[in-house]
Amino acid sequence: MELTKSHSDGTVCPVACTASIIGGKWTLLIIRDLASGLKRFHQLERSLSGISPKTLSERLRSLEEEGIISRKMYAEVPPRVEYSLTEKGQDLVAVIECMRSYGKRWLCK
Amino acid sequence: MELTKSHSDGTVCPVACTASIIGGKWTLLIIRDLASGLKRFHQLERSLSGISPKTLSERLRSLEEEGIISRKMYAEVPPRVEYSLTEKGQDLVAVIECMRSYGKRWLCK
Numbered sequence: 001m002e003l004t005k006s007h008s009d010g011t012v013c014p015v016a017c018t019a020s021i022i023g024g025k026w027t028l029l030i031i032r033d034l035a036s037g038l039k040r041f042h043q044l045e046r047s048l049s050g051i052s053p054k055t056l057s058e059r060l061r062s063l064e065e066e067g068i069i070s071r072k073m074y075a076e077v078p079p080r081v082e083y084s085l086t087e088k089g090q091d092l093v094a095v096i097e098c099m100r101s102y103g104k105r106w107l108c109k
Numbered sequence: 110m111e112l113t114k115s116h117s118d119g120t121v122c123p124v125a126c127t128a129s130i131i132g133g134k135w136t137l138l139i140i141r142d143l144a145s146g147l148k149r150f151h152q153l154e155r156s157l158s159g160i161s162p163k164t165l166s167e168r169l170r171s172l173e174e175e176g177i178i179s180r181k182m183y184a185e186v187p188p189r190v191e192y193s194l195t196e197k198g199q200d201l202v203a204v205i206e207c208m209r210s211y212g213k214r215w216l217c218k
Contacts, residue, residue: 103125
């Protein structure tokens with residue numbers, strides 16, 4: 001999602017910055033899934049019905065680069081990879097909870 | 110923004126429902142602007158630098174149809190039209206404030 005991250009006076013808008021983080025098609029849903037604890041790739045894939053493995057990999061890599069999730073790989077055969085939220089990611093859960101309250105009250109009836 | 114609004118078990122996700130409301134390119138910014146009080150068309154246009162009048166009209170109409178904003182027209186010459194948030198729109202402001210707190214802490218430094 002492209003947003004105007006700055007006001008007309010040139011100052012940066014923190015609302016638009018946050019929107020650009022969670023505005024991607026799957027990003028929010030990945031964070032929602034990780035909010036309940038660490039997950040392996042196939043668990044996320046199963047929960048996010050309709051996502052392709054390629055897209056899920058890309059989203060996870062991008063969230064890792066933004067410091068929102070961390071990826072831990074275990075030297076097993078086959079390799080085990082687990083994803084979890086960082087502190088920056090955990091804080092985003094509060095935003096998601098705000099969205100959940102609103103959705104329950106006004107949208108999902 | 111297209112999101113999977115239902116879980117794989119078929120239940121509707123209130124987080125994804127809310128995301129689909131605020132996920133549009135300009136929607137969130139329009140609500141942010143109306144949160145500080147009613148606005149006329151040209152005030153919104155000036156605040157949302159880069160938006161075309163056509164796009165702004167479309168977004169406002171769509172938000173009105175969703176019951177998030179209300180439009181009041183005064184029989185003056187030229188006609189005066191004012192936009193404000195409904196109760197459903199006001200509640201969305203809490204979601205925006207969550208996003209603002211997060212953005213200030215983690216993103217806009």
